Amino acid sequence: MSDDLPIATSAIEGGGGAAGPEAGEAAHRRRLANYLLDRRLQLRYVIVVTLLSVVICGSLGTLIYRQEQRASYFLEQDLKALTEGDASLREFQAEVARDMESRDDALVGKMVGAGCALVLILSVYLLVMTHKVAGPLYKISMYFDKMSAGRFVDVTPLRRGDMLQDFFSTFQEMSAAIRGRMRLDLNAMERAAAALRAASPSENVVAELQRLDAHIAARRAQLP
Amino acid sequence: MESSTPPPASSSERGYKRSWKNLLINKRYQLRFTLFMVGVSALLMIALGSWVKRVADNTTEVGLARVRGEACPPLPEAPAAAPAAPEPAPASPPPADPAASPAAPAAPGDAPPRARVLIDESSLTLTEAPMSEQEFAKRVAAHRACEARQAGLIKDLESRRRDIGWVLLASGLLLCGGLAVYGIKMTHRVAGPLYKIGLYFGQMREGRYRPVYPLRKGDELTEFYEHFKAAHAGVVQAETTDIERMRAVVAAAGAGPHAPEVAGALKELQAMIERKEQALE
Numbered sequence: 096m097s098d099d100l101p102i103a104t105s106a107i108e109g110g111g112g113a114a115g116p117e118a119g120e121a122a123h124r125r126r127l128a129n130y131l132l133d134r135r136l137q138l139r140y141v142i143v144v145t146l147l148s149v150v151i152c153g154s155l156g157t158l159i160y161r162q163e164q165r166a167s168y169f170l171e172q173d174l175k176a177l178t179e180g181d182a183s184l185r186e187f188q189a190e191v192a193r194d195m196e197s198r199d200d201a202l203v204g205k206m207v208g209a210g211c212a213l214v215l216i217l218s219v220y221l222l223v224m225t226h227k228v229a230g231p232l233y234k235i236s237m238y239f240d241k242m243s244a245g246r247f248v249d250v251t252p253l254r255r256g257d258m259l260q261d262f263f264s265t266f267q268e269m270s271a272a273i274r275g276r277m278r279l280d281l282n283a284m285e286r287a288a289a290a291l292r293a294a295s296p297s298e299n300v301v302a303e304l305q306r307l308d309a310h311i312a313a314r315r316a317q318l319p
Numbered sequence: 320m321e322s323s324t325p326p327p328a329s330s331s332e333r334g335y336k337r338s339w340k341n342l343l344i345n346k347r348y349q350l351r352f353t354l355f356m357v358g359v360s361a362l363l364m365i366a367l368g369s370w371v372k373r374v375a376d377n378t379t380e381v382g383l384a385r386v387r388g389e390a391c392p393p394l395p396e397a398p399a400a401a402p403a404a405p406e407p408a409p410a411s412p413p414p415a416d417p418a419a420s421p422a423a424p425a426a427p428g429d430a431p432p433r434a435r436v437l438i439d440e441s442s443l444t445l446t447e448a449p450m451s452e453q454e455f456a457k458r459v460a461a462h463r464a465c466e467a468r469q470a471g472l473i474k475d476l477e478s479r480r481r482d483i484g485w486v487l488l489a490s491g492l493l494l495c496g497g498l499a500v501y502g503i504k505m506t507h508r509v510a511g512p513l514y515k516i517g518l519y520f521g522q523m524r525e526g527r528y529r530p531v532y533p534l535r536k537g538d539e540l541t542e543f544y545e546h547f548k549a550a551h552a553g554v555v556q557a558e559t560t561d562i563e564r565m566r567a568v569v570a571a572a573g574a575g576p577h578a579p580e581v582a583g584a585l586k587e588l589q590a591m592i593e594r595k596e597q598a599l600e
Contacts (some may be wrong), residue, residue: 136509136539143505144356148363154366159374166378169385209521217359224355228509236546242550245557258583260347262513269520273554276526280561280595283587287565290584291572303571310564314557 130226132233137225143215144221152210162203167195231259233267246317247274277318281311341512342503345510353502357495364491379480386472391465393457395450512540516547526598528555558595565592 129139171192178184241248250267254258270302288304288311296304343349369477450458512534522529534544567590574584 111542136540139539140352140505144359147356147360151360151494152361152367155371156559158371159367162371162374162378166374166381169378169381172332173385173388212361224352226517226540232540232543236543237426239546239550245553245555258351259513261347262517265517265520265524269334269524272524272526281589282563283591287588288568289585294361294578294581296581300568303568307564307568312562313537314561 107305112199130222136220137229140225141218145218148217149210152206152213156206156210159191159206160199160203163199167199171195176255188218227256227258231257231263235263238266238270241302242270247277248319249274264297273319277314281314281318284311321375329492342507342508344514348513349503349506349510352506356502360498361491361495363432365485368487368491371487375480375483382476383473386469386476389465389469391469392458392461393461395455397455442565464562508537508539512538512544516544519547519551523551523554526594528558528598529600555599558599562592562595 110121123311171188174188174191178188188316197244234253252267253263256265284307290306291300293305337509513535519531528551531548534541569585569588569592572581576582577585
């Protein structure tokens with residue numbers, strides 16, 4: 096790292112290993128452990144959709160349960176009225192009431208189970224879906240960190256299925272253009288330095304040319 | 320991003336405000352997330368709504384059956400205007416009370432008619448006491464009131480059944496519409512910064528490294544934007560260092576006169592310095 100680039104890079108150098116934009120990262124696969132890359136972005140969407148589903152399921156489920164309970168109550172009352180005079184049918188009536196009550200309870204259980212399953216499936220799916228946005232952003236962030244340290248590495252493509260492909264290709268073009276221009280500039284600087292050195296310059300110029308050479312070497316090292 | 324080739328970011332971009340016209344700046348990303356949200360809600364509303372409707376229909380049917388099953392007081396037969404007097408049995412005593420005869424309906428204020436028993440040799444016939452007009456009217460009124468109440472209840476149940484359908488449909492449409500707007504606004508807060516960074520990418524590709532301005536209030540991806548700003552600063556720093564090094568060489572070489580090769584090299588360095596300085600303006 097050149098002294099001319101004062102931005103500290105040690106942390107970035109170390110941090111780029113696991114998921115950074117290194118050459119080996121091209122083969123980087125999705126893993127369950129790193130699906131939550133940008134908590135704020137991902138969880139916000141997951142929570143909104145999940146909560147919405149819970150509210151819809153909850154309110155409509157309550158409506159269904161209340162309607163079922165109402166129907167059961169009507170039937171129970173009718174049966175009660177029909178068997179009022181007959182003591183022998185009292186047990187039957189109680190049995191029917193119990194049966195309807197247990198059916199209503201089972202309905203609640205089924206609805207809660209289905210709601211929980213829905214929330215779980217939705218959350219996992221949304222996590223995967225938002226990861227396809229957070230992943231490219233994370234990868235570009237790693238390149239940004241390297242650029243901030245003065246390192247302009249080659250940009251590898253995104254994984255298949257990632258979103259923001261257009262945005263990424265704009266970034267890729269920008270990065271390639273900067274790298275190309277920097278290479279041309281370094282070549283021009285080298286040419287100029289060589290021409291100056293050939294004209295047996297003064298000590299002062301030689302010292303500056305040495306500094307320029309060191310600068311060019313350091314910059315070349317940062318342009319793999 | 321799908322936002323094609325972003326136009327160059329200008330200084331007026333700093334004062335840029337959200338407006339309804341450009342809410343959809345990254346159609347692919349924004350519509351995908353919004354439509355997913357709307358789709359899930361619509362599916363849930365349709366599935367659970369039809370369930371609610373079915374259960375409500377069942378409940379209404381039970382309610383209707385219950386109402387229809389309630390027996391109203393029977394409609395009495397109209398009292399005969401002048402029924403013929405029954406043949407009196409020989410053994411039977413003459414009617415003691417003329418008011419009891421059906422042929423003579425009770426006058427207002429009279430005692431109510433009594434039941435009459437006819438005893439034959441081997442049979443006994445109980446003839447119901449004829450109904451007074453008052454009683455008749457009372458029973459008819461009770462019957463009609465019961466029928467009207469039942470009709471009202473049936474109408475009420477039916478209208479409630481219809482209302483449930485409309486309420487479900489209206490709330491479903493409202494929910495989906497609201498969610499579509501919310502989804503686009505929510506994703507715009509992500510797509511906006513990406514669009515802005517895309518504009519800067521365009522400038523940097525062309526070799527212009529103008530200052531980076533902050534995001535709008537409420538925008539997402541603030542952390543990502545900070546990374547971008549640091550990257551931009553890194554490029555600016557690299558260019559600045561190049562300028563400093565080249566300027567030092569040019570200054571050390573002095574004003575000249577120089578040999579043509581040296582003058583050419585210095586000219587090239589000077590041109591690069593100027594280009595890089597322009598890029599940073």
